[in-house]
Each structure stands twice: as C-alpha cells, then as structure tokens.
Amino acid sequence: MIKLIKHGNYRTCSCYNCGCIFTFEKEDVTTEDLGKNEYVTRVQCPDCRKMNTVNLTGGWNAETV
Numbered sequence: 001m002i003k004l005i006k007h008g009n010y011r012t013c014s015c016y017n018c019g020c021i022f023t024f025e026k027e028d029v030t031t032e033d034l035g036k037n038e039y040v041t042r043v044q045c046p047d048c049r050k051m052n053t054v055n056l057t058g059g060w061n062a063e064t065v
C-alpha cells in the first residue's frame, strides 16, 4: 500500500537544542543578512523556540548545519 508521509514542499529539521524533528516551509525560513554578501537562513523550532540554522544552498534542499 502506498502512503503519503509528507507533502513535497515541506522540509524536515532536527532541532539542535531540544532534538525534536519538525517540518517547515519556505515561508517559515528567516534570512539574516550578515553583510559582505553572506546570509544565514534560520528556522524557529516550534517546540523550544530556538532558531536553527539551516543550509538552503543548492535550492530548496535543507540540511541542518
């Protein structure tokens, strides 16, 4: 039987602080300008509210960093 686990526009992230796993969309990502053309992308953990830095380079392929 084929089951849909999650829709394709969601990415998962494992929180560095509390260890929970959550999904997020592009709209949830905050881009922070560090200057000198450097950016970090962050997403807030829905559980502990800590900001997790995610690597979205190479398109919409998030990796926890």
Ligand SMILES: [Zn+2]
Residues within 6 Å of the ligand: 015, 016, 017, 018, 019, 020, 045, 046, 047, 048, 049, 050
């Ligand atoms: Zn957390």
